[in-house]
Amino acid sequence: MKILVCISKTPDTTAKIAFTDNNTKFAQDGVQWIINPYDEWYSLVRAIELKEKDAATVIHLVTVGAADSDPIIRKALALGGDEAIRVNADSHDSFYIASQIAEVAKQGAYDIVFMGKETIDYNGSSIGGMVAELLDRPYVSLATKFDLNGTVATINREIEGGEETCEVSLPVVVSTQKGMAEPRIPNMKGIMGARTKPLKVQEPIAVDALTQIASFELPPAKAGVKMISADTPEELVRLLHEEAKLI
Amino acid sequence: MSVLIFIDQSEGHIKKSSYEVLGYGAAVAKQIGTSAEAIVLGAVGDDLASLGKYGVTKIHHADAANLNSMDAQAYAKVIAEAATATGATVLVFSNNVNGKAIAPRVSARLKAGLVAGAVALPDTSNGFVVKKGVFSGKAFAHISVNTAIKVIALNPNSYQPAVTGGTAEVVKLATSVQPLVKVTATNKITGQVPLSEAELVVSGGRGLKGPENWGMIEDLAKLLGAATACSRPVADAHWRPHHEHVGQTGGSIAPNLYIAVGISGAIQHLAGVNRSKVIVVINKDPEAPFFKAADYGIVGDAFEVLPKINEAVRKLKGA
Ligand SMILES: Cc1cc2nc3c(=O)[nH]c(=O)nc-3n(C[C@H](O)[C@H](O)[C@H](O)COP(=O)(O)OP(=O)(O)OC[C@H]3O[C@@H](n4cnc5c(N)ncnc54)[C@H](O)[C@@H]3O)c2cc1C
Numbered sequence: 311m312k313i314l315v316c317i318s319k320t321p322d323t324t325a326k327i328a329f330t331d332n333n334t335k336f337a338q339d340g341v342q343w344i345i346n347p348y349d350e351w352y353s354l355v356r357a358i359e360l361k362e363k364d365a366a367t368v369i370h371l372v373t374v375g376a377a378d379s380d381p382i383i384r385k386a387l388a389l390g391g392d393e394a395i396r397v398n399a400d401s402h403d404s405f406y407i408a409s410q411i412a413e414v415a416k417q418g419a420y421d422i423v424f425m426g427k428e429t430i431d432y433n434g435s436s437i438g439g440m441v442a443e444l445l446d447r448p449y450v451s452l453a454t455k456f457d458l459n460g461t462v463a464t465i466n467r468e469i470e471g472g473e474e475t476c477e478v479s480l481p482v483v484v485s486t487q488k489g490m491a492e493p494r495i496p497n498m499k500g501i502m503g504a505r506t507k508p509l510k511v512q513e514p515i516a517v518d519a520l521t522q523i524a525s526f527e528l529p530p531a532k533a534g535v536k537m538i539s540a541d542t543p544e545e546l547v548r549l550l551h552e553e554a555k556l557i
Numbered sequence: 558m559s560v561l562i563f564i565d566q567s568e569g570h571i572k573k574s575s576y577e578v579l580g581y582g583a584a585v586a587k588q589i590g591t592s593a594e595a596i597v598l599g600a601v602g603d604d605l606a607s608l609g610k611y612g613v614t615k616i617h618h619a620d621a622a623n624l625n626s627m628d629a630q631a632y633a634k635v636i637a638e639a640a641t642a643t644g645a646t647v648l649v650f651s652n653n654v655n656g657k658a659i660a661p662r663v664s665a666r667l668k669a670g671l672v673a674g675a676v677a678l679p680d681t682s683n684g685f686v687v688k689k690g691v692f693s694g695k696a697f698a699h700i701s702v703n704t705a706i707k708v709i710a711l712n713p714n715s716y717q718p719a720v721t722g723g724t725a726e727v728v729k730l731a732t733s734v735q736p737l738v739k740v741t742a743t744n745k746i747t748g749q750v751p752l753s754e755a756e757l758v759v760s761g762g763r764g765l766k767g768p769e770n771w772g773m774i775e776d777l778a779k780l781l782g783a784a785t786a787c788s789r790p791v792a793d794a795h796w797r798p799h800h801e802h803v804g805q806t807g808g809s810i811a812p813n814l815y816i817a818v819g820i821s822g823a824i825q826h827l828a829g830v831n832r833s834k835v836i837v838v839i840n841k842d843p844e845a846p847f848f849k850a851a852d853y854g855i856v857g858d859a860f861e862v863l864p865k866i867n868e869a870v871r872k873l874k875g876a
Contacts, residue, residue: 321692323805323806323824323825323828324824324825327692327695327696329696347805347806348806351806404661404664404671404673405664405665405668405670405671408661408665427657430692430693430805430806430828431691431692431693432691432698433673433674433689433690433691433692433693433809434661434671434673434674435652435657435661435673435674436657436660436661436664436671436673437661438661439629439633439657439658439659439660439661439662439664439665440661440662440664440665442629442630442662443630443633443661443662443663443665443666444665446630447630448628448629448630448737448738449629449630449658449662450629450658450738451629451654451657451658452654452657452658454799464741467654468654468800469567469654469743469745470567470572470653470654470751470753470754471745471746471749471750471751471752471753471754471800472743472744472745472746472751472800473743473744473800474626474740474742474743474744475740475741475742475743475744476738476739476740476741477738477739477741478737478738478739479737488792488799488802488806488807489799518703519703520664520668520669520670520671520702520703520704521670521671521672521700521701521702521703522700522701522703523698523699523700523701524686524698524699524700524701525698525699526691526696526697526698526699527688527696527697527698527699528695528696528697529694529695529696529697529831532849532850532851532852533852535838535848535849535851535852535853535854536852536853536854537853537854537855537856538853538854538855539855540855540856540857540858540861540862543855543857543862543863543865543866543869544865544866544868544869546837546853546855546866546869547866547869547870547873548869549853550814550835550837550853551873554814554835554852554853556757556813556814556835557757557781557814557870557873
């Protein structure tokens with residue numbers, strides 16, 4: 311079994327969101343970078359669990375990013391995974407990134423490609439579907455559970471107001487979210503071991519970006535909160551009914 | 558030339574988010590001077606022709622039984638082929654569970670630039686630029702699409718469709734795809750509005766102390782016809798099911814009203830809910846950060862305040 315896990319570098323969830331260069335660039339000063347939580351907590355940890363059940367499983371990690379992604383990919387290797395590939399390119403276009411990942415996936419003939427359901431910075435939810443299309447493979451998105459029985463995967467995925475269970479034969483591309491696995495933290499052995507695991511850097515294939523970011527914008531500030539006394543909570547109901555006209 | 562809109566159905570019923578994309582797609586068509594057509598896959602119980610009232614002239618219905626449940630690979634192929642046949646230059650999806658699976662595949666298949674999570678109509682004054690949410694609700698980006706064909710996935714609850722009247726012509730679409738993903742079981746909470754589609758949401762946090770205290774949250778939700786949500790620690794502790802977890806690492810929602818009870822308002826929580834139009838915060842700590850993001854607030858003990866609110870709503874609704 312060969313699994314490819316996509317790893318993305320994102321700002322920490324508490325990072326201050328601000329922009330520079332006339333609102334065209336994300337202000338990176340002082341920003342702490344983390345592994346995109348959906349990639350780490352759900353894709354990577356689930357892959358590691360599958361390897362714990364079947365030692366013959368091989369896990370490769372892939373990231374598309376510049377050299378400043380190396381600490382993130384090492385952090386991911388500290389959790390688990392046998393080796394990593396970094397495609398040396400910096401892009402915010404989903405199709406460009408997906409094309410690079412699909413290329414790596416083709417070279418490695420993976421049975422499963424996992425990635426988080428989205429990154430917490432650009433919220434594209436697009437890489438999985440694009441990679442699957444470029445590989446012409448089935449895609450199960452927003453997965454909350456993944457089990458293997460030989461070469462058939464049983465996957466739970468989110469639907470409006472619930473979940474459904476699907477079956478699909480490998481190979482498959484899967485985007486993951488809460489439910490797949492429980493977050494883990496790397497142990498000392500993992501951290502030491504990660505230093506010597508192979509991290510291959512390869513150059514990107516030529517692909518045209520289909521989109522570009524023209525500018526960013528921060529949401530307008532709230533007008534201020536109207537406080538209601540705890541002694542008269544029925545006043546809130548009146549305001550929601552008469553003023554906000556929502557109930 | 559045309560705009561092609563994907564109508565999403567579940568068990569034969571058209572989803573609420575589909576009405577939003579129909580109205581949105583029709584508005585885009587008007588803006589770029591073309592007509593709007595739609596496509597629906599699988600058996601549908603609802604009347605399709607009447608969807609013309611949102612401004613679509615033609616609906617392509619691929620009703621093969623093997624399309625009743627969503628397989629992104631098969632769906633994308635059918636939709637992309639229909640887009641080519643109708644000469645679509647813009648494709649519109651909802652950025653809902655199925656849209657997130659299908660739109661990226663269609664984008665890659667047609668080499669058509671995708672904006673996922675659009676919150677407004679495109680700006681076509683200089684190119685084709687679409688505003689979308691980024692940084693999990695903390696900012697917006699304006700994305701310029703460079704390709705001849707564009708794909709837009711519209712965030713649920715971000716566009717109010719206009720009803721203009723009219724009926725659409727419904728044409729059957731023959732297909733020959735073989736879906737590889739088989740759905741074997743469905744587990745849906747019945748009798749409740751799905752969180753992603755809800756206009757009103759009542760949400761509880763760790764301040765409620767334990768799952769046994771959710772009765773008053775559920776009562777309020779039921780009285781209002783609202784969905785229920787929760788903060789992450791509440792889902793982590795299994796007080797509530799995972800799908801209720803909202804925030805940066807859970808669901809991202811944009812209801813008209815979000816009532817937060819016993820939730821502190823951590824930045825990661827706000828990220829998932831700050832697109833709500835009106836936010837009500839009930840918290841016993843006047844310093845809770847959530848009050849800064851709120852429209853209405855009550856500083857008080859939820860266990861005293863909420864039953865009184867429920868009583869007042871019950872009176873209002875005459876229930
Ligand atoms: C990487 C990362 C991702 C995260 N993602 C998310 C996410 O997606 N969603 C999310 O919600 N959190 C997320 N968190 C966690 C987040 O930081 C907060 O810890 C969490 O939101 C707090 O939940 P809470 O408000 O329910 O609990 P608490 O912070 O414990 O707050 C409880 C609140 O209840 C109030 N209270 C107590 N008793 C009463 C009472 N009787 N009546 C009224 N009020 C009362 C208290 O004053 C307090 O404000 C994330 C954290 C990290 C590090």
